[in-house]
Amino acid sequence: xxxxxxxxxxxxxxxxxxxxxxxxxxxxxxxxxxxxxxxxxxxxxxxxxxxxxxxxxxxxxxxxxxxxxxxxxxxxxxxxxxxxxxxxxxxxxxxxxxxxxxxxxxxxxxxxxxxxxxxxxxxxxxxxxxxxxxxxxxxxxxxxxxxxxxxxxxxxxxxxxxxxxxxxxxxxxxxxxxxxxxxxxxxxxxxxxxxxxxxxxxxxxxxxxxxxxxxxxxxxxxxxxxxxxxxxxxxxxxxxxxxxxxxxxxxxxxxxxxxxxxxxxxxxxxxxxxxxxxxxxxxxxxxxxxxxxxxxxxxxxxxxxxxxxxxxxxxxxxxxxxxxxxxxxxxxxxxxxxxxxxxxxxxxxxxxxxxxxxxxxxxxxxxxxxxxxxxxxxxxxxxxxxxxxxxxxxxxxxxxxxxxxxxxxxxxxxxxxxxxxxxxxxxxxxxxxxxxxxxxxxxxxxxxxxxxxxxxxxxxxxxxxxxxx
Numbered sequence: 001x002x003x004x005x006x007x008x009x010x011x012x013x014x015x016x017x018x019x020x021x022x023x024x025x026x027x028x029x030x031x032x033x034x035x036x037x038x039x040x041x042x043x044x045x046x047x048x049x050x051x052x053x054x055x056x057x058x059x060x061x062x063x064x065x066x067x068x069x070x071x072x073x074x075x076x077x078x079x080x081x082x083x084x085x086x087x088x089x090x091x092x093x094x095x096x097x098x099x100x101x102x103x104x105x106x107x108x109x110x111x112x113x114x115x116x117x118x119x120x121x122x123x124x125x126x127x128x129x130x131x132x133x134x135x136x137x138x139x140x141x142x143x144x145x146x147x148x149x150x151x152x153x154x155x156x157x158x159x160x161x162x163x164x165x166x167x168x169x170x171x172x173x174x175x176x177x178x179x180x181x182x183x184x185x186x187x188x189x190x191x192x193x194x195x196x197x198x199x200x201x202x203x204x205x206x207x208x209x210x211x212x213x214x215x216x217x218x219x220x221x222x223x224x225x226x227x228x229x230x231x232x233x234x235x236x237x238x239x240x241x242x243x244x245x246x247x248x249x250x251x252x253x254x255x256x257x258x259x260x261x262x263x264x265x266x267x268x269x270x271x272x273x274x275x276x277x278x279x280x281x282x283x284x285x286x287x288x289x290x291x292x293x294x295x296x297x298x299x300x301x302x303x304x305x306x307x308x309x310x311x312x313x314x315x316x317x318x319x320x321x322x323x324x325x326x327x328x329x330x331x332x333x334x335x336x337x338x339x340x341x342x343x344x345x346x347x348x349x350x351x352x353x354x355x356x357x358x359x360x361x362x363x364x365x366x367x368x369x370x371x372x373x374x375x376x377x378x379x380x381x382x383x384x385x386x387x388x389x390x391x392x393x394x395x396x397x398x399x400x401x402x403x404x405x406x407x408x409x410x411x412x413x414x415x416x417x418x419x420x421x422x423x424x425x426x427x428x429x430x431x432x433x434x435x436x437x438x439x440x441x442x443x444x445x446x447x448x449x450x451x452x453x454x455x456x457x458x459x460x461x462x463x464x465x466x467x468x469x
Contacts, residue, residue: 034204035090036196038189043082050187054142054158054197058190061159062183066175075180084185091202094186098178108178109167110186112159114202122153124208128215142194157197265306269298292340296331325349326367329358353437361440365429372423373440376408379422387422387448394449401452418455420448430455 050056066072078084078098085097092114097105115123126149127133133146150157166172166179175183189196195205203211272294275287307313322330328348332341332355345355361373391400402414409422410431417433418441427444428451442454 034199034207035088036199036204037086037088040082040085040087041185041188044080044184044188049076049079049184050191052142052191052194053144054147054194055187055191057158058197059184059187061161061164062175062180064161065164066180068174071172071175071177072180074177075175075182076184078177078181079184084181087182087185087189089186089189089196089199091199094182094200096182096185098181100177106169106178108169108176108182110179110182111165111167112163112200114200115155119155120203123150123155123157124211124215126150126153126155127212128219134209134212137194137198140193140195142197157201262309265309266302269295269302271295272298288337289340289343292331292335292337296334299334320367322367326370329355329362329370330366333359333362357437357439364440364443365427368423368425368427369429369440369444372421372429372444375424376410377424378407379409383422383426387428390447391449391452394452401456413452413456416456418452420452420455422448428452 050059063072078100083099083101085099088095093109093111095107095109098108099105130146130149133143133149136143136146147157164175164183166175168176168178170176170178172179186196195208198208199205272291275281275291281287307316325348328344328350332344335341341355341359342352345352348355350358357373358370361369365372391403394400401416401418403411403420404414406412406419411420413419419431419433419438421429421431423429423444425444427446428448429444430441430451431438432441432455433439442451445451
C-alpha cells in the first residue's frame with residue numbers, strides 16, 4: 001500500500017512532467033483544460049475501433065444499450081469511412097458533426113453522467129493510496145485494478161448499459177447512426193488516452209493531477225507527523241483491511257477482456273546462440289558448457305510448458321526441487337560429452353565411476369532411483385512383511401532364492417551377484433554387482449518378485465544353480 005514515503009517525490013515529479021509536457025493531439029480547448037477538441041481521425045479502414053480493454057468496454061456499453069442493430073451497423077460504416085468530424089470532449093458530453101452519405105451534416109452529442117464531488121473525493125483518496133494507478137494513466141494505460149479499486153470505493157469509471165445517452169439533430173429517440181458513429185470514433189480516442197474518459201466524468205487531466213499532488217503532499221506530511229506501523233486506523237480501534245470487495249470484483253468480470261488463447265507449442269526447443277567467437281571467454285568460463293546449459297534450459301522449458309497445457313495439470317503435484325548434486329546427475333544423464341561429465345563429477349563431489357552409476361540410476365527412475373542408489377534407510381516392518389509374503393507366493397516351496405538382509409532396505413541374494421532394494425517411494429529396485437560395485441539393473445516397481453527376477457535375469461547360470469540347489 002502507498003504510505004506517503006519515498007514514492008511521494010517520484011509521483012510528484014511524474015505529475016509535474018505530465019502537466020508541463022504536451023497534453024494530447026487536440027486542436028483546441030479551454031485554457032483550464034475542461035474541454036478538448038480532437039481533429040477528425042482518418043478513416044478506420046478494416047481495423048478494429050477499440051484495441052484496449054477499456055475501449056472495448058466503452059463499445060460494449062453502446063452495443064448493449066442500442067435497440068436497433070441496423071443503426072449501429074450504419075454508424076460503424078460512417079465512422080469507418082471518416083464521416084465523423086472533429087470531436088469535442090468536455091465534462092458530461094462529447095460532440096461532433098457527422099456527415100451522411102448524401103452530404104447532410106448532423107450535430108450529434110452523447111452524454112455521460114459526471115461523478116459527484118463525493119465520488120471524486122473517494123476516487124482521489126484511492127488514487128493517492130495506490131500511486132501505481134496514476135503512473136499507469138500517465139503512460140496512457142488504464143489497468144484493470146484501477147477500475148476495480150475505484151469500484152471498490154463506490155466509483156464507476158466505465159459506462160454501463162444505458163449510461164451513454166444520445167442527442168442528435170436527426171431527432172432519433174435511440175442511438176442513431178450519427179451518435180453510434182461518434183461513439184465508435186470515441187473508442188479510438190480512448191484507446192490513445194484514457195484521461196479522455198476522466199474528462200467526461202468531470203475532471204480534466206490538469207485539474208486531476210493538481211488535486212492528486214495536493215493530496216499526496218498532505219498525506220506525506222501526515223505520515224511524518226504521525227509515526228506508526230504503516231497500518232491504517234479505521235477510527236474504531238482496529239486496522240482497516242485494504243482490498244477489493246468481492247461484489248466489486250465479480251461485477252468487473254464483464255469489463256475485463258477475455259484471456260487470449262495460449263500459443264501453439266513449438267515442435268522442438270529453440271537452438272541456443274553460438275558462443276564460439278573470436279573473443280576469448282573470461283577465465284573459468286567455457287563456451288561449450290554455457291551452450292549446453294542453454295540447450296538444457298530450452299528443453300526443460302518446452303517440457304514444462306507442454307505439461308502445463310495438459311488437461312488436469314493444475315491437479316497434479318509440482319515437481320520437487322532438485323539439489324545441486326541431483327541436478328548435476330540429471331545434466332550428466334543428458335550428454336555424451338565426457339569432458340562435461342567430468343566437470344559435473346568434480347562439481348558434485350563424485351568420482352567418475354560414481355557418477356556413471358548415478359547416471360544409470362537416473363535414467364531408470366530420476367531422483368527416486370538416485371536416492372535408492374545413494375541413501376540407506378530403515379523401511380517399516382509392515383512393508384517388509386508384505387514383501388516376504390509376495391516373494392513366498394511367487395516361487396514354489398523351497399525354490400525361492402535365499403536373501404540376506406543387509407540393512408538400509410537392501411537384501412542380497414545368497415550365492416549370486418543380485419540384490420533387491422526398497423525405496424522410500426514404495427517401489428522395489430533390482431541391482432547387480434559389477435566390478436565390485438552394486439549397480440542399478442532396471443527400473444523400480446511395486447512387485448518385489450518381479451524386481452528380484454530382473455536382478456537375476458542377467459545371470460542365467462546363477463538362476464539355474466539356485467533352482468537346482
